[in-house]
Amino acid sequence: MSITKVNVVVDLGGLSYSVGTRVEWTIPTDYDSGSTIAPAVVFSTRGVDWTVDGLESVLSAFDKADDVFQPAFAQGGLLIACLDGAETLTPTLHKSLTRFLEEKSSTLIFGRTLHRAWRLYPDENLAFTLALAPSSVDGEELTWEPLKAGAYSGLYPVAAVPSRLSYPPSTKKPLNGLRITVKDNYHLSGVHTTLGSRSYAQLYGPQTQTSEIVKRLVDKGAVIIGKTKMGAYAGSEVPPEKCIDYFPPWNPRGDGYQGPSGSSSGAGASVASYPWVDVALGTDTTGSIRMPAASYGLWGLRATHSRFPLEGVMPSVPAFDTLGVLARSPHNLRKIIHSDSASTGDRQLAGESLSKTVVDKNCRRPGKIIVPTDWFPMRNEGQQKMVSQFLEAVEKRLGCNALHLSFEDHWSKTGPEDLKSTPLQEYLGMSIYWPNYYDGYHTYDKFRDGFQAKFGHPPYASPFMTRRWGLATNITQEQRDQGLAELGVYYTWVRDHILKPDTEYNFVLLPLRRPGANYRDIVPIPGGEFSESAYDPVDFATVLGLPQLVIPIGQNPYESRVSKRTEYAPIVASLAGPRGSDDDLLQLAIEALSEAQWPIEVLTGRTAFQPGEDNDRHVGLSGYQDVAREL
Numbered sequence: 328m329s330i331t332k333v334n335v336v337v338d339l340g341g342l343s344y345s346v347g348t349r350v351e352w353t354i355p356t357d358y359d360s361g362s363t364i365a366p367a368v369v370f371s372t373r374g375v376d377w378t379v380d381g382l383e384s385v386l387s388a389f390d391k392a393d394d395v396f397q398p399a400f401a402q403g404g405l406l407i408a409c410l411d412g413a414e415t416l417t418p419t420l421h422k423s424l425t426r427f428l429e430e431k432s433s434t435l436i437f438g439r440t441l442h443r444a445w446r447l448y449p450d451e452n453l454a455f456t457l458a459l460a461p462s463s464v465d466g467e468e469l470t471w472e473p474l475k476a477g478a479y480s481g482l483y484p485v486a487a488v489p490s491r492l493s494y495p496p497s498t499k500k501p502l503n504g505l506r507i508t509v510k511d512n513y514h515l516s517g518v519h520t521t522l523g524s525r526s527y528a529q530l531y532g533p534q535t536q537t538s539e540i541v542k543r544l545v546d547k548g549a550v551i552i553g554k555t556k557m558g559a560y561a562g563s564e565v566p567p568e569k570c571i572d573y574f575p576p577w578n579p580r581g582d583g584y585q586g587p588s589g590s591s592s593g594a595g596a597s598v599a600s601y602p603w604v605d606v607a608l609g610t611d612t613t614g615s616i617r618m619p620a621a622s623y624g625l626w627g628l629r630a631t632h633s634r635f636p637l638e639g640v641m642p643s644v645p646a647f648d649t650l651g652v653l654a655r656s657p658h659n660l661r662k663i664i665h666s667d668s669a670s671t672g673d674r675q676l677a678g679e680s681l682s683k684t685v686v687d688k689n690c691r692r693p694g695k696i697i698v699p700t701d702w703f704p705m706r707n708e709g710q711q712k713m714v715s716q717f718l719e720a721v722e723k724r725l726g727c728n729a730l731h732l733s734f735e736d737h738w739s740k741t742g743p744e745d746l747k748s749t750p751l752q753e754y755l756g757m758s759i760y761w762p763n764y765y766d767g768y769h770t771y772d773k774f775r776d777g778f779q780a781k782f783g784h785p786p787y788a789s790p791f792m793t794r795r796w797g798l799a800t801n802i803t804q805e806q807r808d809q810g811l812a813e814l815g816v817y818y819t820w821v822r823d824h825i826l827k828p829d830t831e832y833n834f835v836l837l838p839l840r841r842p843g844a845n846y847r848d849i850v851p852i853p854g855g856e857f858s859e860s861a862y863d864p865v866d867f868a869t870v871l872g873l874p875q876l877v878i879p880i881g882q883n884p885y886e887s888r889v890s891k892r893t894e895y896a897p898i899v900a901s902l903a904g905p906r907g908s909d910d911d912l913l914q915l916a917i918e919a920l921s922e923a924q925w926p927i928e929v930l931t932g933r934t935a936f937q938p939g940e941d942n943d944r945h946v947g948l949s950g951y952q953d954v955a956r957e958l
Contacts, residue, residue, distance in 0.1 A: 334475040336447065337364050337435065340399030345476045345487045346435050347443035348463035354439045367405040367434045367441065368396075382406075389433075394603060395446040395490035396433045433490045445487035448603055449480050452577040454596035456511045456521055458486035458553045468545060469537045470517040474553075486553050488603050494548060502662055503548030508597045510609040511554040512561060512641040513538045522641055523559035523590070525572045526786030530778045538639025540608075540650065547666050552604070555593030560771060561612060561643040562792050563589045566847045569791040578847070579932050580624060581894035582887040586847045588622035591651060595619030598653050602931050606659050609651040612643045613763060613858075614865045616651025617901070620877035621841040624897025624935030628652045628660050628913070631906045632872030644766040646811060647869050656928040657878075657917050664909050693904065693915065694831025696721055696729040702864045703731075707842035710898050713881040713944050717900040718836060720923040724915065729836070734825070734862075741824045743816065752862040755817060759861040759870050761802050761810035768799030798857060814861065814870045821871055828905040834912070837864045837901045839877060844885045844896060867903060874909040877901050878916045879929050881944030882936055895945060897935045924948070 335346040346364065370385060389396045433444045445460065458474035461467075478484050494504025511521050514534040521528040541551060556576050558564030565586055566575045576596035578585040587596060591609035594616075598607045609616050611629040620627025628651065635650040642648050654660045696718065705711040722728055738751040746754060778786040788796060826833050861870045868875035882895035904912050920927050926946060929935040939947025 335364065336476050336479065339366055339444075340397045342397060343447040343476075343479050343485075344395075344435065345445040345447055345460065345474065347445055347460070348472075349442070349461065350440045351434070351443060352441040354441065364435050365405060366400040366444075368400050369434055369441075370406070389492055393433070393491045395444060395488065396492060400433045400444075433492070443489055443493070445489055446603075447476055447479065447485040447487050448601065449478075449483040450486055451483050452579055452596045452600040453483070453574060454555050454576045454593040454600060455484065455486055455508070455553045456556050456573065456593065457518060458484065459515070459518065459551060460487060462517060469542055471515050471551065472517055486603075488552055489550060494550065496548065500548030502544060502666060505549045505659065505662060506552050506603065506605045507544065507549050508553050508555045508594060508604055508607045509538075509541060509551060510591050510594050510607075511557050512610060512643075513541060513554070513608065514639045514641070515541065515551065515554070518554070520554075520641065521573070522561070523557040523564070523573060524786065524788075526778055527560075527774065530774065530781060530786070536639055539636040541639070543636075544608075544663070544666055549666075553597070555591070555597050555607060555609075557593060557609075558590035558615075559789060560767075560792055561590045561610065561615065561641075562767075562795055563613075563615070563618075564789060564791055565589050565592070568850050569789060571789040572787070575847075578623060580622075580897060580935065581844070581885075581933065582889040583933075584847055584889045585896070586622060586845045588618040588841075590615040591619050591653070594651075594653050595623040595625060598625055598655055598931075599623035599935075600931055605654065606663060607653040608663075609653065610637075610640060610643070611649055611651035611869075612647045613759075613869050616653060617839060617865065617875060617877050618841075620653055620879075621839040621897070621899045622845065623653070624879045624882070624899065624929055625653045625655060625877070626657050626660055626879060626929070627877035628664070628909065629868055629875040630664070631874045631909055634874075634907070634909065642770055644763055644770070646762055646766065649872075655931070657913050661910070661913050664913065693725065693834045693908075693911065694827075695727060695833045696725065696902075697825060697833050697835045698729045698731045699835065699837075699864070700731050700733045701735055701862070702838050703836070705838050705840065705842070707840075707883070709883050709943070710840075710842040713883075713898050714836070714838070714900050716943065717878070717880045717919070720919040720925070721836075721902075721915065724919040724922055730833075732825075737824060738820065742820055746816070752860060754813065755861040757806070757859060758810045758813040758817065759866050760859040761806040762814075764795065764798040764857070765802045765804070765807040768796045771796075795857065817861065818871045822905070826873075826905045832905050832908070834902050834904045834908075834915070835867070837867060837875065837903055839865070839899055839901050841896065842898070843883050844887065844894075846889075872906055873903045874906070874912055875901060875903040876909075876912040876916060878920070879935050880920075880925065881946055882934060882938070884945055895934050895936075895938055897929075898944070 337344050386401050434441050435444045459471045460474045462470040462472055474487050476485050488506055491504045496503045514520050516534055516537045518533055519528050520534055556573055559572055564570045576587050576593045578587045579600045594607035594609040597604045616627050616629050630650040632649045652660050652663050718729055735751045739747050878900045879897055880900050881898040883898055884893050884895055887894040902912050926936055937947040938945055
């Protein structure tokens with residue numbers, strides 16, 4: 328009996344590493360580590376001072392730039408240098424090996440074969456459904472394997488990351504080395520998609536195709552390190568009583584017992600908890616990115632509907648589904664936005680063709696910020712004060728004052744002649760309800776039928792999802808279509824009378840209400856969990872297909888009943904704009920925060936910002952440096 332594949336974890340310098348299963352290179356010398364595993368450092372000699380001091384300087388720079396490299400790779404290890412560049416190596420080495428030798432990386436030698444070292448990190452907040460490793464087969468960059476490494480600490484599962492030294496960004500690979508987690512409704516070839524449901528994972532085996540957007544990100548250099556937890560069937564399942572099949576992730580903010588929000592709960596936990604995760608890819612239907620962004624205190628973007636392809640992503644409500652991204656830095660959000668252009672396909676929103684769905688605006692800078700008095704001011708005074716200060720920063724950047732406007736009143740004056748006498752709130756009474764719950768149920772018809780046929784009983788759904796799916800039994804296809812048609816009318820009015828994309832288009836300030844403690848162990852008061860009217864600030868971008876940006880701006884203190892001390896809840900502001908203005912939203916927010924000298928990037932762990940008492944936002948400003956970059 329022969330062993331064809333070995334999965335090995337090694338300890339080096341107090342850290343644990345997974346030995347990559349793919350052989351990157353076979354050393355063409357007499358060197359052989361035998362049955363032991365030896366550390367090695369691969370680097371290019373271009374520009375290196377070949378002295379002891381010069382080499383120490385190189386290794387010191389590696390140590391500062393990379394969380395995988397450590398001095399132990401060089402101490403007693405092997406230094407493998409590309410002496411004269413690719414030109415002298417090409418005649419004797421395969422092209423892929425030449426490219427590998429030109430890289431800088433931390434590696435491990437097993438016998439005479441060289442393998443990448445993947446550093447193992449504990450998933451202490453249980454954000455991951457599955458940690459990933461690349462396929463061991465050379466050339467299968469779009470196929471993954473489950474990471475075969477145990478909970479070496481004894482308490483938590485682990486995830487693995489490669490050396491950043493191996494992935495320097497370039498023109499062809501602008502995302503090189505960007506570590507991304509993906510929500511577990513994205514299909515990845517080689518591994519299961521759970522959709523937050525044990526029944527879904529049971530019915531479907533490992534996927535054979537990778538979602539289109541992940542393909543494009545990987546092609547530009549992104550590294551997919553794991554799949555993150557989500558509410559089952561993309562529903563808003565949150566603790567303590569709604570999440571049944573998989574334990575929900577922990578929110579690191581505050582006392583550690585705050586709610587995670589859903590359905591992209593694991594996505595938010597991965598970015599807010601771990602500095603070794605750069606970006607979390609998710610989806611947003613009716614708030615699945617925006618609410619976690621608020622709860623975790625992160626930058627979050629609900630992208631323009633249909634701008635990015637969702638082929639290979641399990642849908643929920645196609646008319647509202649879109650790409651969502653979470654990050655600690657807006658610059659990493661921007662990298663994702665710049666990675667792709669508008670998708671092609673036949674998705675429709677509110678009865679409009681894709682060509683009208685993707686982009687509506689024609690100019691670069693907004694004319695005004697609209698503040699809907701329908702939803703402002705916010706109930707929490709501290710939160711409202713911070714959002715007002717953010718608005719002042721935006722006004723200063725634009726050089727104009729915000730326009731405070733009642734949508735309800737404006738509709739009564741400028742709405743369609745046959746409808747404007749009907750209050751807007753009444754007109755939108757069932758417009759989102761019908762398509763949201765009809766499609767949110769019937770999208771899974773094939774899954775339910777397939778599960779019943781294979782196992783002889785229905786798939787499991789939590790009491791929460793059972794109630795949600797039950798709403799569809801009283802909704803007809805005609806009502807669903809009527810709701811989308813009403814939203815089409817609403818969109819045309821908002822486009823022409825609020826956003827005005829054909830002139831100096833406008834942005835809209837929107838509230839996201841997460842002002843303080845939101846304990847994960849409190850069962851919500853029954854009722855109100857299933858929204859009806861589209862006359863709502865969270866549903867505004869959803870039903871209109873607009874991009875919406877969530878911006879972390881401060882934190883509210885509260886006295887924790889758990890830690891018995893003062894903790895801080897993240898506070899965010901939010902802006903929506905015309906279809907296609909995703910990048911402009913980011914640009915404006917970065918510039919406004921930079922000019923106001925507010926921190927732009929947030930921290931991992933207990934607080935999104937260093938606490939401070941010298942301003943209303945409770946953010947310490949000592950040592951602040953403007954981190955805005957040339958965009």
